[in-house]
Amino acid sequence: MQHDCKTIRHLLCAGAALGIAGPANAAFIDDSKAAVELRNFYMNRDFRGSESTQAKAEEWAQGFILKFESGYTEGPVGFGVDALGLLGVKLDSSQDRSGTGILQRDSSNQPQDDYGTAGLTAKAKMSNTTLHVGTLQPIIPVVMRNDSRLLPNIYRGAWLQSKEVEGLTLDLGMLDRTRYRDSSDYEEMVVFNSGARNIDLGNTTSSDEFVFAGGRYQFSPELTGSYYYGGLDGIYDQHNVNLIHVLPIGDNQSFKSDLRYVRSTDDGGSNVDNNAFGALFTYKIGGHGFTGGYQKMSGDTGFAYISGGDNSLINLLQINDFGNEDEKSWQVRYDYDFAAMGIPGLSLMTRYVTGDNVNVVGRSGEGKEWERDTDIAYVVQSGPLKNLGLKVRNATVRSNFGSDLDETRLILSYTMALW
Known part of the structure; x- marks a missing residue:
């Protein structure tokens, strides 16, 4: 079906004038803030002797993420502007070791020396x-x-958010382009379709309209x-329901239940048809966290979402x-938070997920897979190196x-407020 987006398009047109409407004043300047994150990223992915001609992907790069947020001008309607600058610089890579997702490549898979983009956001309140x-x-x-590599992916569009009622957040918006985490260019949006998702897109392989509400x-x-509703025009419609309950059960103890259901159907020429159910339960005591979860896919295809971003599945892991x-x-x-042992800033996470019953087209028997992840992280809490992570x-x-x-990733990051 065709989405009726006239209201959102009107918001886009009105918002284009926000950057020049109203004089700058004290609130606009005094409430502004800026910060830069320096992110040094090394990644090594060993393909374990697969049939691919590439034995491994291994790259090292330095990223710079600059964020500026203004305050709002005074008056019934306040205006402001935000800015984002992204730059990635190659430190080590080669054509035969590229493809980690942290560096941009040319048409011959040659990693480029640097890449980046800048973005502006007009805002009104x-x-x-x-x-x-x-x-x-x-x-x-x-x-x-998605912010799991050197630079995050970003989108272009309009987003209206309301918090007029206490406890209630409402969202309405439309996106027309995405920029992948290893690219400098904005592109139309496509559906992630690797593995055994078995999604047939028909004649519509990309879209310039994603509506959410x-x-x-x-x-x-x-x-x-x-x-939440999300629809990629001509490809899929999606309805997402989530319920989270946290039960305090004593000193430094809690039990969290996280239930998720997503219904995805086709919107045009694709065959998207998926029910995704997930249940995640976490018991915390002191610095310890113990989690168990179950996820089930049903329908004629796997789960559909915009390629390059993340999704809401409970078993979304490192890979x-x-x-x-x-x-x-x-x-x-x-999970363990070492603050319980007097070492704030140090944390450990390890998890294991096993999957089966996968419908693999063209072969007999069910598909099976498993993944094991371990993260160890430390953030300096004080002193001249505060915020160094x-x-x-x-995995x-x-x-x-x-x-x-x-796969192994080493990430060194430092965030510094400019003002």
Whole structure:
């Protein structure tokens, strides 16, 4: 079906004038803030002797992420502007080791020496309602930016958010382009379709219109629920429901339940048809966190979402999301915050997910896979190196229908406020 986006398009046109409307004043300047993040990223992915001609992908790069946010001008409607600058610089790579997703490549897969982009966002605020037009980095259930590499992916569009009612957040917006995490260019949006998702897109392989709408409501301090709609024009429609409950059960103890259901159907020539159910339960005591989860795919295809971003599946891990057609997967996870031992800033996460019952077209028997992840992170809490962070991420993947992978990422980051 064709989405009726006249209202959102009108917001886009109106928002184009925000940057020149109204004089700059004290609030606009005094409430502004700027920061730069320096991110040094090394990644090694070993393909474990797969049939691919590339034995491994290994790259090292330096990233610069500059963010500026102005305040709002005074008056019934306040105006402002945000800016984002992204730059990635190659430190080590080669044509035969490229493809980690941290460096841009040319048509011959040669990694470029540097790449980047800049984005501006005009914004307006009236009461507790804001409108942003331009560069966006949404993190809502139906569309999520990905920030797992050197630079994040970003989107272009308009986003209206209202918090007029206490405890209720409403969102409405439209996106027309995305910029991948390893690219300088804006492109039309496509559906992630690797693995055994078995999605047939027909004649419509990309779209310049993604519409989202929905809201999140906090019923009580312990219970939060949300519903969101997301539609990639001509490809799929999606309805996302989430319910989170946190039960305090004693001193430094809690039990969290996270239930998610997503219904995806085709919107035109594709065959998208998927039900995704996920349940995640976490028991915390002191610095320990113990998690168990179950995720199930059903329908004629796997899970659909915009390529280059993240999704809301509970088993979205470092490499896989276990969203293939008919896949069932189980998760066990352990977290520890070393602040409980007097070492604030140090944390550990390890998890294991196994999936089976995958419908792999063209072969007999079910598809099976598993992934094991371990993260160790430390952020300096005080002194001249405050906010310096070091993270080591390791993942192992084994599959009878996809690639076997061993992967390590080393990330050194430092965020410095400019004012």
